[in-house]
Amino acid sequence: xxxxxxxxxxxxxxxxxxxxxxxxxxxxxxxxxxxxxxxxxxxxxxxxxxxxxxxxxxxxxxxxxxxxxxxxxxxxxxxxxxxxxxxxxxxxxxxxxxxxxxxxxxxxxxxxxx
Amino acid sequence: xxxxxxxxxxxxxxxxxxxxxxxxxxxxxxxxxxxxxxxxxxxxxxxxxxxxxxxxxxxxxxxxxxxxxxxxxxxxxxxxxxxxxxxxxxxxxxxxxxxxxxxxxxxxxxxx
Numbered sequence: 555x556x557x558x559x560x561x562x563x564x565x566x567x568x569x570x571x572x573x574x575x576x577x578x579x580x581x582x583x584x585x586x587x588x589x590x591x592x593x594x595x596x597x598x599x600x601x602x603x604x605x606x607x608x609x610x611x612x613x614x615x616x617x618x619x620x621x622x623x624x625x626x627x628x629x630x631x632x633x634x635x636x637x638x639x640x641x642x643x644x645x646x647x648x649x650x651x652x653x654x655x656x657x658x659x660x661x662x663x664x665x666x667x668x
Numbered sequence: 669x670x671x672x673x674x675x676x677x678x679x680x681x682x683x684x685x686x687x688x689x690x691x692x693x694x695x696x697x698x699x700x701x702x703x704x705x706x707x708x709x710x711x712x713x714x715x716x717x718x719x720x721x722x723x724x725x726x727x728x729x730x731x732x733x734x735x736x737x738x739x740x741x742x743x744x745x746x747x748x749x750x751x752x753x754x755x756x757x758x759x760x761x762x763x764x765x766x767x768x769x770x771x772x773x774x775x776x777x778x779x780x
Contacts, residue, residue, distance in 0.1 A: 560710065586765055597756065597770045598711070605765075647710045651766050656701055657758075659710035 556582050558650045560660025567638055567667055574634045575663045577648030583628035584650035588657065589621070592645045604631045638667040671695070674757055674771030680779040681747045689774040690741040691757035700733050700740040701758040701768070711756060715742070744776075752776055 557580040567573050577587055586605055590598040602612045602623050610623035620642075622634040631650075635642055643666050649657040674691045681687055691700070699718055703711035715726050717733035717740060724731055730743045744751055757771040 558710075588767070595775075597772050598768075600767065603765055603767065645708075649710075649768075656699075656713060656716055656760065657766065657768055658713060659703075662708065662710045664708065 556650075556652075556655050556658040558584075558648065558658045558660045560648055560663055562663060563661055564664040565666070567665070569639055569667055570637055572634055572636045573638055573665060574632055575646055575648075575665075577631045577633070577650065577660050579629045579650040579652075579658075582650075582652045582655065584631075585628065585653055586651045587625060587631040588649045588651075589623060589631075589633050590647045590649070592647060592662075598647060601633075635665065638665070640667045643667045671769050672757055672759060672771035674774055676774060677772065678775040678777060680777050681751065682779045683748060685747050687744040687747050687751065687776060688741060689755060690739060691771045692739040693759065693769075694738070696737040697759035697769075698737065698762065699760050700731070701760065702729075702731050702740070702742045703756045703758060705754045705756065705773075707753070714755075747776075749778060752778055 559578045561576045589601045592598050601616045602610045604610045604623050604625040606625045606628050612618045625631040647662045648660045651657050672691050672693050702714045705711040715731040720737050721735045722733040728745045754773045754775050756773050758768045760766045
């Protein structure tokens with residue numbers, strides 16, 4: 555089946571620093587990747603849609619300068635949390651689709667900002 | 669945003685019991701997906717449904733796509749401890765680049 559790899563699985567960073575999370579489709583080309591944020595005991599909240607070679611589309615209320623998304627190839631999208639603060643601590647998950655598949659999710663990244 | 673109503677929100681299971689959960693929508697979906705999420709992991713696709721009325725099985729899991737295309741249910745037969753987790757229904761919006769609309773999730777727990 556389709557495999558989506560997300561890295562790192564967890565990261566702890568100091569307040570004010572930036573953190574980059576990678577999402578890779580390992581065995582298919584992902585025309586679209588999505589980035590989600592999940593709070594404890596809640597469903598997934600879509601942050602942005604990432605299409606290869608074009609600018610990401612952000613959901614309402616998501617700061618694009620805060621959460622930088624780059625989708626440089628059909629197998630890699632990155633999310634950079636810039637100038638992270640404790641309120642950015644969360645579980646971030648990516649998913650990837652090709653034209654022939656439903657969404658497959660990465661393992662998620664637990665971000666803790668101290 | 670969340671537009672699928674999923675119930676129950678949580679449930680306790682005892683090993684061997686059958687488990688049932690459902691999802692309803694005010695609008696039509698042409699595809700229904702069921703995912704399971706284990707703690708600290710991303711969701712894993714369990715079953716995909718593409719036709720109204722379709723009944724599909726995956727091992728002990730059975731899911732049905734309602735004939736109105738506004739609902740779906742997931743059954744787990746003869747539950748085992750590893751069935752514990754959060755189950756999400758989801759509907760992709762093809763016209764919006766396959767954005768997923770999620771249900772609120774059903775948390776399956778083991779009876780103490």
